[in-house]
Amino acid sequence: MSIQHPQTNLSRRSLFKFGAGAIGTGVLTAGIGSNLLAPEKASADDIAPDKALQELLEGNERFVKAKRKNPHQTHSRLVEVAKGQKPFASILGCADSRVPSEIVFDQGLGDLFVCRVAGNIATAEEIGSLEFGSLVLGSKVIVVVGHERCGAVDAALKGAEVPGQIGSLLEAIKPSVESSKGQSGDKLENACKANILVQVQKLKSSPVLSKLIEEEKLKIVGAYYDLDTGKISIVA
16 A cells, blocks of 8 residues: 655555654554564454444443443454454543543454553654554544543643653643633633644644545544543544
8 A cells, every 4th residue: 555645655665664763662563563474464344434433432322321342352352353453443542541442432452543642642653653553554533532631731731840751741732722722611621622633633734644534544533531421522
C-alpha cells in the first residue's frame, strides 16, 4: 500500500524505516516485529469507519447500563491474537486510571490499539503510533477521549508551576485553554472539550492519517467521558 501526499510519500516499507529511526521503541515494539514478516495478519476485519465507531458507542452503552459482555477475553482469544493483531479501533486517551479504554468501551484482547498520555495530547510519538495502528494494522477509527475534571487540563488552566517533565504536558495543553476562554459555562469542562478538539485537528493534519480519511478508510473523532456516569459523548 502506498500513501502519497504533496510533501510526503510513505509506503509501508518507508513507514517501518521511519518508525525505526524516528519513533523507535514507542511504535516498533517486540510484538509488532512479527507483523513485518506476516503483514497479512496485521489488518483489521473489513469494517467501515462508521460501523467501527458504532461498535465502540454500543460497547460504552453496555458499560453505562452495567450490561457488559466482556467480549474477546477468553484464553482462546489470547491464543488467537498472539499470532497477529487486527484492532478495529484506536484510542488516544488520558493516562487517568479511571478511564481504561477496554473497560469503558466493553472490548477485549486485540480489539483496540490504545495510546494513553496525561491530557490525551497528540505528541509526535502518539501520532506516529496511531499512524502505524491505522496504516499498517488497519484500525478504522481513532477516538480522542478526554474526560471530566482532567487534572492535566486543570493544571494548565490554573497556570500551575510543576517540577520535572510535567511542564511539557501543560505546555501542550495551553493552546486549548486559550481557545476556550470567554465561553460560558464551566471553565474546566470547556477547556477539557477544547483540548479534545485541538488534538483531533493535530491528528487530522498528519499526511498519513488525512490520506486514509480521504480514501474513506479512517474516521477521527473526539469524545468526552463523564467520570460520574461512565458515558462517552461525541464532541467532534
